Amino acid sequence: MTSGPSDGATRTTDDDAPAQVAGQVTEVSEHPSPTLPAHLERLTERARDYVDAASSANTRRAYGADWKHFSGWCRRQGLELFPPSPQVVGLYITACASGAAIPGGKPNAVSTIERRLSALGWNFAQHGTPLDRADRHIATVLAGIRNTHGRPPVQKEAVLPENVIAMLETLERGTLRGLRDRAMLLLGFAGGLRRSEIVALDAGRDQTEDGRGWIEILDKGMLVTLRGKTGWREVEIGRGSSDSTCPVVAVQTWLKLAKIGHGPLFRRVTSRGKDVGPDRLTDQQVARLVKRTALAAGVRADLSEGERQMMFAGHSLRAGLASSAEVDERYVQKQLGHASAEMTRRYQRRRDRFRVNLTKAAGL
Template identity: 85%
Template sequence: MTTGISPSVDASDDRPPTFPETPSVTHGVPSPAPQNTVPSHLERLADRARDYVEAASSANTRKAYVSDWKHFSSWCRRQGLELLPPSPQVVGLYITACASGAAIPGGKPNAVSTIERRLSAITWNYTQRGTPLDRSDRHIATVLAGIRNTHASPPRQKEAVLPEDLIAMLETLARGSLRGLRDRAMLLLGFAGGLRRSEIVGLDVGRDQTQDGRGWAEILDKGLVVTLRGKTGWREVEIGRGSSDATCPVVALETWLKLARIGHGPMFRRVTGRGKDVGPDRLNDREVARLVKRTALAAGVRGDLTEGEREEKFAGHSLRAGLASSAEVDERHVQKQLGHASAEMTRRYQRRRDRFRVNLTKAAGL
């Protein structure tokens, strides 16, 4: 069945992409590529292989990909376009609609980062169906380059939680409650370790204790060694003890684990029963963002802004940015702590570094 759209050309073709003004074809919903029948004695291996496929990406990524594919499918259905076989021209039209706010009725233009994620989701879904999409085709690549040049803007960074801010935020938490002790440990551990919100809630008390754990922490005399599973493999983060018990992440964690009676499994869990009981379930990573936002507002951080502006300023990344901006050490140590592949990425997190410490103008003799 044809789509009524001109066939794709080689990516080396330097002609501008061409699209029909009124494409008109029927819509069809694809199904996953047929699976070969697996002999009964290999069924357990097949199940394990599917587990590995699922583990190849995070739960948040898979959720986003499902949502983006539904978004693309709905747009195709409204336009009378067919999903299979994959058409670079159709995808080029789709990302154009996303950029112009025409992807859904009454919609708003998507950010460039959102469009790039949607394109990744579409590519991934087509690949899983055994019908790869050529992203390098000019109908996609050239249009995407134009969208970037036209609509790309500097990233809007979250406000850094600085040490004085963090101390004020800790004071808003109830010291005598389990929830307050848990939140205190999460804030201090997230800040001192420069951890992502998913890394904070993904911690287990020990190694290999849960299937969904992203790491564990070992408490030593001088501090914590946190072992994390990241995007590029495993890494270790050392978190030293603080100068006082009131601001020490190690003490805060020890206190939470002891009073919550947690010796195995997820480290940070829901507090139930009017704050008197600790459940078995791991916290969702969104709870970290809500915690940072709530305590920053309660502590009056950035009181010069309106409440609406302040709500937009703070999130889980505020803790990582706070450490990067506050630690007066060699930049490479901060880079290692945050798990960045390049110093340039670390500098994006440093909100108050001296940008002119190295003055090339004077170094050149002017």
Template identity: 75%
Template sequence: MDTSSSTSGELPVNSSADDAEHKQISETHFPPLPAHLQDLTDRARGYVEAASSANTRRAYAADWKHFSSWCRRQNLSPLPPDPQVVGLYITACASGGAVGSAGGTGTRESKPNSVSTIERRLSAIGWNLVQRGMTLDRKDRAIATVMAGIRNKHAAPPRQKEALLPEDLIAMLETLDRGTLRGMRDRAMLLIGFAGGLRRSEVTGLDLARDQTEDGRGWIDILDKGLLITLRGKTGWREVEVGRGSSDATCPVIAIETWIKFAKLAKGPLFRRVKGKGKDVGPDRLHDQEVARLVKRAALAAGVRGDLSESQRAHLFAGHSLRAGLASSAEVDERYVQKHLGHASAEMTRKYQRRRDRFRVNLTKAAGL
């Protein structure tokens, strides 16, 4: 919920901890240079940060802190990289012992990390070492063999978020107040997230027009027949066409137009914090986690999956529920859905299709049985 105080549930895009981590890495990667090269140094530092998303950098910074803390507790050093130390660390992660202290004193229990989390932690260690001019040999048997054993023993099918289908989305929209700025903004976010099949960072990364902010991930163009979204995604730049809906109440384009009009937006981020008891719109871009919070809050209020307990339902929905909902409900050729979502392969698109005809192609009958 939005408030005007510093304790608002809507988070700022950057935190001081992230800035400190980035500054440390940048200073390590770029040693002091002559004054006439300072401008190029600053630009190079900016390109380093642009090489990965802000979310990725935050996750990698947190993982490096986790690894460094574990090393300190074991009286080990994270630098220079030692494959045997990394192998012991991922073993501790897989067994739930990554928070224990050295010597068996002061230990506390922790849940074992999933295979995907351990793989991300390994990637984070490698990335942080590269920023410091070092390398980690993940093919070293002390790492590779342990990781192979972890995959064989602990790998499990991924837990996917529930897809929100059109009827679910319509019910969620009814829980929002159409007469408030916050309600208008939230309606626009839900509808554009669903109709555009957008990731949460893509929703909050939109600007009103091209080249208006440094941290923007794309912009919108409102046309007669719909909304053209230009995005910088994981696979490069792409365009997403969002046509006008059959009903004004559920049309994503009208929702965007309404939000822009009443919020009196002219330039900069499209989705911003609402403050001053819901009467004012601030200049700051929403944090992408607000999309997940909105989806979860509206789904619970609308009673989606009411056959489950509230605690169970709370874990079912997130930002990806909108993206999966479009992929699961759009009755068009699969290749159009793949292009719309910006997937490099049809296999990735199928992972998002929670509801589809899985036996449309019957190879058993085709083989003559």
């Protein structure tokens, strides 16, 4: 699944306050199962842990919220959840597309409806009652929704190197929060990392249970080992041409002054900016950092304030590296962990627009 909660789904007034996540995963009740011998109970718990590990936390939150949305709609319509009915699901996605799924609701985007369908399929499967998404009551309605409401994909604006430098200038100098945010921006851009990958890093290997990667500082740069959407990968981040814009120097400075030698790499700054707490930042805080600094730096100042508010998010860093790096696409693909070269080319097409003018080449 590629869709997930939007960058702006959760807001807090304090960037370092713990994010309150809406739509926590709704527990899916299991069918009664035979009582297992006591010596197998520990294996049962481990199996549940592996089930959780099969998908990301963002995916589980989205699936839980979608199941709750569908359950509420069925309850209001007087319909039964089980067994799964393609006719009922077809009516549900029609309600989603028309804005009638909840009182006073708005029409869902096609990508949201497709994610909701994935969530229903997953939840029904957990009950041992699979949903047939190929059934004509679902497939035909979904095809009609795509044809009627489909829109070109909306991509976040890429921040280019000159934008990142301007964004760094908006951060407070000499403060722990400013040092941390500087390190996050430079590491996220130079590594082409997803926002979830940035905050999941530890200061060293296998230091926390919730960590999904770690960093190693070497003479020539920094090696980031992380577990992303496509599995484990290594990301090489070389040293910059200047200490002021070098991601390695920025991370080293943050680690030294924040006195971090073990545990989460990026954490909350507490006590009015004087101390560093133990809590790992959330990925929403990366998105807010990028948006806040991009707006403060005047990136795309040619657009209205409302348009600019919608253009920047955590993905802007990742898109920026892919759009600006003038190297062979296979190196960009490896850095970003793309499963296919076609995904990488989507960014490079934006970079290469109008480089070749076929109109003039044809003689016009």
